[in-house]
Amino acid sequence: MTVREVVFPPGRQALYERNRYSPAVKANGLLFVSGQVGSREDGSPEPELTAQVRRAFINLNAILKEAGCTFDDVIDVQVFIVDPQTRFETIWSVVPEFWGEAPYPTVTAVGVTWLYGFDFEIKVIAKLPGNSA
Incomplete structure (x- = not known):
């Protein structure tokens, strides 16, 4: 059994305990991060899309940092978008601020x-530093 x-990112434990899931789990040299949305400290959504x-x-970077990672350690990304036909270009205009340089991680957009009241969610798998997995 794994x-x-x-x-847990700093200051967010109550949100995850209330919703009954782990923000991220380390296993076998990898970090599996639950989907992160644009929620404020109280869990409410940022109203404007960007x-x-x-x-x-x-929020994602806070979890990565707590695990000793950065976005450069991310190998796989899944994004979920409400009404992607009208929102994709706006969302993707923000991504380069956080994405880093090539080679980029794999991406699945759904x-x-x-x-749950949000328009965008990002879920990643990252390699933990010092592991060859």
């Missing part, structure tokens, strides 16, 4: 109809 070593995307990346 042991789950949970990673601010929401930036906040999602800030259009969805509902994200």
Whole structure:
């Protein structure tokens, strides 16, 4: 059985405990990060789309940092977008602020109809530093 070593970003434990999931789990040299949305400290969404995307990346980066990683350690990305036909270009204009340089991680983008009041969610898998997995 794989042991789950949970990673909590600073100041967000209550949100994850209330919603009953782990923000990230270390296992077998990898970091599996739950989907991150553009939520403020109280869990409410940033109302404006570009601010929401930036906040999602800030929340993601807080988890990566707590695990000893950066976005450069990310190898796989999944993004979920409500109404991607009208929002994709706006969202993707923010991504370079956080994405880093090539080679880029793999990406799967999925259009969805509902994200609990949010318009964008990002979920990643990263390689933990010092591991050859």
